[in-house]
Amino acid sequence: MSLMLDRTERRILEALQQEGRMSNVELAQAVGLSESPCLRRVRALEEQGVISGYSATIDQRRVGLQVTAFVQVQLEKHDDQKTQAFLEQVASERHIIECHAMSGAYDYLLKVVAQSMDHFSEIAMQGILRFPGVKGIESSFSLLTVKQAAPLPIGS
Template sequence: MPISLDRTERRILEALQQDGRLSNVELAQAVGLSESPCLRRVRGLESEGVIAGYSARVSQRSLGLQVTAFVQVQLEKHDDQKTKAFLEQVAQEQHIIECHAMSGAYDYLLKVVAQSMDHFSEIAMQGILRFPGVKGIESSFSLLTIKHPSPLPIEN
């Protein structure tokens, strides 16, 4: 169930999504609060789980990860043990950066980053296809990122 946010909390979230490195002083100025109430609001949003964490956006290409693939995974059957083992393997593979359970023709959608097509082939053939319960995979490759991960819309 969505949490009810007031105008100030929405402004805090919008500001932090734009720049998570804002100091409390800068954030307080940006949202029109004094420092102590601003800090209390931020800590409240953190404790409620609205602010899930802070991170830096790192350039994928600067790390030599030139390939982005979206891998559709179909499982053999929906056996709880095999599904759990599959998800454990997904969690352990550092090149799988997102995993979504899906409705429709396939069971999971993975976002995979790799250094090259050869590297992706190794991840797919020696890794994902050998994960427990995998019946088959179908991969599509990103040619160009049009929109990078962006701030969530803050509505209320």
């Protein structure tokens, strides 16, 4: 469900996407509010689920995850029980960092990070291909990240 955000709320969200560690004082100054109303608005956005969390952006290569693969998954058939079991396996695999249900020729698109090609091969062949209901997979590898974790275009 989409909420109608006013100009100030959009400015708060834009500022927090740029710098999530910004203090309430800094945020209030950036959006032109006093501190108490600013904090109330941020808390309301959190309670409404518009702000779903805060996190740090980590350079995956610096922590040893050299490979990024996009894995297209086709399921055998759309049996609710097998689909649920598949999704549970996806949720439990730490190296699958995104999963999207898709329209088109395949059913799911997974973003997978791995330490090396050998590690990715193990994740794919010993893991994803053995997940319940999987008919087949096709993998593509990122050669260069051009844009990642861009702020959502919330502005007016």
